[in-house]
Amino acid sequence: MERFRKVCVILFGSLSVLFALVAIHNHYFLNSSKKYARNAYKWDSTLEDIAQEQNKLIFFFVSGEEVVSKRILKSLKNNYIYTVLDKQKNPADYTVFNYFLKRTSKTKKDLACAILTPSLKPIYLSSKSDKRRLEKLLPTLASTWENNQKLIQNRANAISNRQVFLAQHHYIANSQMLGLSNEYNADKYNAQLPTAVLTENARLIFKRLKNSNTPHLVYKANVAIKHLKDRFKSEKNYTSKLLIARAIADASFAINPRNIKEVQIIADEIVNFSKNKISHSNIKALELAVLCRAYKIYDNTQYLNCAEQTAKEIQQSINATENISAIIPTQQFNVQLISQTSIASAFDLSTMANAMCDYFEITREKDAINTALEIIRKLDSDYTHNGFWTMNSKFSASAKFARITITKDSTTPSHIGEAYQAISRLKRTLQIPTISPVEQKIRTITKSFIPSAEHEHASIKLAEID
Numbered sequence: 251m252e253r254f255r256k257v258c259v260i261l262f263g264s265l266s267v268l269f270a271l272v273a274i275h276n277h278y279f280l281n282s283s284k285k286y287a288r289n290a291y292k293w294d295s296t297l298e299d300i301a302q303e304q305n306k307l308i309f310f311f312v313s314g315e316e317v318v319s320k321r322i323l324k325s326l327k328n329n330y331i332y333t334v335l336d337k338q339k340n341p342a343d344y345t346v347f348n349y350f351l352k353r354t355s356k357t358k359k360d361l362a363c364a365i366l367t368p369s370l371k372p373i374y375l376s377s378k379s380d381k382r383r384l385e386k387l388l389p390t391l392a393s394t395w396e397n398n399q400k401l402i403q404n405r406a407n408a409i410s411n412r413q414v415f416l417a418q419h420h421y422i423a424n425s426q427m428l429g430l431s432n433e434y435n436a437d438k439y440n441a442q443l444p445t446a447v448l449t450e451n452a453r454l455i456f457k458r459l460k461n462s463n464t465p466h467l468v469y470k471a472n473v474a475i476k477h478l479k480d481r482f483k484s485e486k487n488y489t490s491k492l493l494i495a496r497a498i499a500d501a502s503f504a505i506n507p508r509n510i511k512e513v514q515i516i517a518d519e520i521v522n523f524s525k526n527k528i529s530h531s532n533i534k535a536l537e538l539a540v541l542c543r544a545y546k547i548y549d550n551t552q553y554l555n556c557a558e559q560t561a562k563e564i565q566q567s568i569n570a571t572e573n574i575s576a577i578i579p580t581q582q583f584n585v586q587l588i589s590q591t592s593i594a595s596a597f598d599l600s601t602m603a604n605a606m607c608d609y610f611e612i613t614r615e616k617d618a619i620n621t622a623l624e625i626i627r628k629l630d631s632d633y634t635h636n637g638f639w640t641m642n643s644k645f646s647a648s649a650k651f652a653r654i655t656i657t658k659d660s661t662t663p664s665h666i667g668e669a670y671q672a673i674s675r676l677k678r679t680l681q682i683p684t685i686s687p688v689e690q691k692i693r694t695i696t697k698s699f700i701p702s703a704e705h706e707h708a709s710i711k712l713a714e715i716d
Contacts, residue, residue, distance in 0.1 A: 291333045293340060301331045301368035307395050307402075308366040309388070310335045312344065315362040317379035322388060329392035331368075351375040365391060371406035445481060445490040449497040450667065450708040452478055456497070456504040457715045468505065475501050482512045491516055492536035499543035510547070517544035521556045531567060534560055535601035542608040554612070561609045564602050565621050568628075597665035599625050603672035610679065619679055626672050630688045666692060667709020674713040 291297060293310070301308050309326055311317075313336040326332040337344035348361040350372050359377035363384070366372050374387065395402050443451075452474040459467040475498065482494045495516040502510050520537045541557035544550065606622035609615070673689050676682075684690075 289327070289332075291331055293333050293335055293343070297331065297333060298368065298370055301366075301370075304331065305368060306331050307373075307391060308333070308368065308370065309363070310366075311363045311379060312337055312361055315379045317381045317384070319381055319385060321385045322381065325385075325388040325392065329395075330365075330388070335364075347372060347375065351377060367402060367406045371403075373402055373406045445485065445487075445493055447708075448477060448481060449493045450712065452497045453500045454708040454712050454715075456500045457712060460504040461715065471501060471505055472507075475507055479512065489533060489536065492533070492540055495540045496536065496543065499540065499547060502543075502547050513540065513544050513547060516540055517548075517550075517553050520560075521552050524556055524559065531564070531598040532601045534564055534567075535598070535605040538564065538605040539601075539608050542605075542612050545612055557609060557612070561606065561618060561621075564606065565617070568602070568621060568625055596629060597668065599628055600665050600668035600672055604668055604675070607672060607675040607679070619676070622672065623676055623680070623685070626669065626676060626685060626688060629669060630691070667712070670710055670713040 291300060297308065307330050309330045309332045311334055313334050316334070335344055335347070344361070347364055351357065351361045351364075354375065355377075357377045361375060362377050362379045364372055364376070365374035365388075374391065376383075391402070452471075455467065455470050455474050459471050478494050478498050478501075482491065482498070485491050485494060495513050498507075498510050499513045501507055502513070517540055520541060524537075538557055538560045541553050541560060545553040545557060603622045603625040606618050606625065610618040610622065669688070669692055673685050673692065676685060
């Protein structure tokens, strides 16, 4: 019995020591991770400039993958511009580098960390944050960069050859990411669809119902309204709430639902807080779209006044913005030509043009429709000879490098769909046959990822209905 007691004492003592060591390790790891995040550079368009100015390599962990030690922190602090890539806040950048990982390795796992040249070319990509490997790799690559930059550049070029990347992956896109999902059958509706897919499909139903009041469409519209209202209750993202309010307002023009308080809630919020906040351009555009619809529904001059102010701000932002740098077609992918930053992305421009069309419908101001036309034509200079629309380079580190637009359905619908809708509205209003060359480019892009005419995509179909 005494022997058993001693064994138990030793066992429990060993476990206590083990748990203490685990606690110390976790405490140290947590503090190290916090220290890393606290001292890290911000992921935005300035990252490349900082790295080139200091002539240092760039290192990043994907958010949630941070594995830090004293040796790693010391190496990063002395030799790297280090940061965190949040794949929720910067999905486009994440997709770009995750694609490089999948293209250059056989892994099926997603990106965890990477090392880049100062010009954001990847030289090391990994699906695992391996502490021991990083402790050896970070100082080795830093030393190589200091003594033989050409060797590092050659490796980077092998991984990220732009011509190969652009030719082989013309669009990092699928129907989910672009918000061009097939229109749903209301009976079999999946409530888990992203908000942008939900709203675009619902708006298409309401538009069709407005032109053809059949019992089947009435039923589908009522089901769609229920889904929108349910989503509005649980939605926390402001952009998504604006999209839902825009869709519910469109329902009121088709079937006059009894209760559309969601539109009023958002419109009141826009009016009450418009003077105290600075919104990004696509937010302002969606706010204007909701205000115009709210004014048509409720005939409240507060909404009209706020819409007028928002429209002026959009016009001023367009007038103040330098023309987005035109990309001259060349045989080679000229880095200098695409290194200019743009104030607005393709989605911003498309949404603003659409919203100015909404504003014209309630005011009949010629300036509004002319501004919409001016905005949509800016898309042409935002388009490269390889067929890419920009993402917002102000908030994106890799926009200069990759120049690709990727929008998540949970945040925004397709920028191509929005542009398509704006162009169709402008042609009908101005009674012009085409808006070249933007329209032709959008049609070309549309055909490239819609393989069959049998597939109906809400964002595009919305543009085709008067």
